[in-house]
Amino acid sequence: MSERIWTAALLVIGDEILSGRTQDRNVAQIGTWLNVQGIRLREVRVVGDDAAAIGEAVNILRARNDYLFTTGGIGPTHDDITVDSIAAALGVPVVVHPEARAILEAYYASRGGINDARLRMARVPEGAALIPNHYSGAPGIQVGNIFIMAGVPHITAGMLAELTGKLEGGAPLLSRTIGCNVAESEIADQLAQIERQHEGCQIGSYPFFREGKVGANFVVRATDQARLDACVDDLNAALVAAGFQPVDGGI
């Protein structure tokens, strides 16, 4: 009985991420949120403000995943080319969405009024629906299996909240973390053996060096709680047998 795995890709768009000026937060935010929806973030790409690069990534990623999320490039300025690039990749025209226009007119009524730059944010690929944005007016956009989100992380967080529970997914990926003051290279054989013995479980090993001590957090992931717990029990026992003290929840 093999369960269907639902997957998503994320395309992060923006020169400022590639230049190192801006630290991306959306990969971790969207990856975490997708797990709770029962959807696995399978791949991420980051490209600059370049229509050809955006188009290439969009067409590959949307075809081989259940969902594609994009972040960045939906503001009012000349370097915001996400909507145009995605519409071109889909082969559809860009149209003004009447509801988006109404939202922006209302939002900017008390903020200096609407203008051409602000109206850019009402433009969507033909056939798109809107994702509400309670922070700054300009909505996110859904077209087919593509979800076009803001670059600013807290605005994207609000859009994700709107989508919570609305996307079809599988069983959420569960995880438990065991921390231990052990060099991962001392326990590597046991980790591999335990993972092999527990079908449906993965063990990730994440070393650290803190307060003069080496250690590692071992993250066990599975979609089945009983299998997850059984694997964690064996891992704990192996660490104790090797003379170490595992810490539930990680260090």
Place this chain on the structure above:
Amino acid sequence: MSERIWTAALLVIGDEILSGRTQDRNVAQIGTWLNVQGIRLREVRVVGDDAAAIGEAVNILRARNDYLFTTGGIGPTHDDITVDSIAAALGVPVVVHPEARAILEAYYASRGGINDARLRMARVPEGAALIPNHYSGAPGIQVGNIFIMAGVPHITAGMLAELTGKLEGGAPLLSRTIGCNVAESEIADQLAQIERQHEGCQIGSYPFFREGKVGANFVVRATDQARLDACVDDLNAALVAAGFQPVDGGI
């Protein structure tokens, strides 16, 4: 006179990045470092601990960029499959590098001794050279135009320091930032016009909302200092003419 642009790609490897458990820092770190080397980070991909996904990305990214950096998956445990996956993608065998073996034997002499798991970190694609790691023994690896680095950001920082000034690149990308308490949508037309008037310059617009005020930082990028300064002068003048107070260096 069009200058050759040197480009790099980065492949971030690790389930922990996609799951959201670990916040990536290497994109910003490597993007920033590459700018100083006169190399542009053009694209990034993040994939899980999956040999096929690693191999596909490696072969595409190394072919269409001058350099390919990878981070993650070079530790001693079963989920560290970067070296094997890259060797498979290149069609070369994995061999034990004698110098890497000697480094690890010396490093672990006072840390419990060498073992099979630790020796995994001496394995390299055939034909590879080493990148010194002064923090934790296990070296980075160079094979062709691929630079295989650690996932832990401060270890990668040490490896980057070893490579500083050693990669051929072009003119470094320069940037200046002008901050202003203006809604970017009020100044969007001027930004687009100024960018068009200044060949070789790009203007990025990065809005913020802070202490109850909207604002934006405008980042002007160019490889030529005189062109950069001329563009910034025009941007400053346009902001003043529109009734705003630009702040050199950003807000």
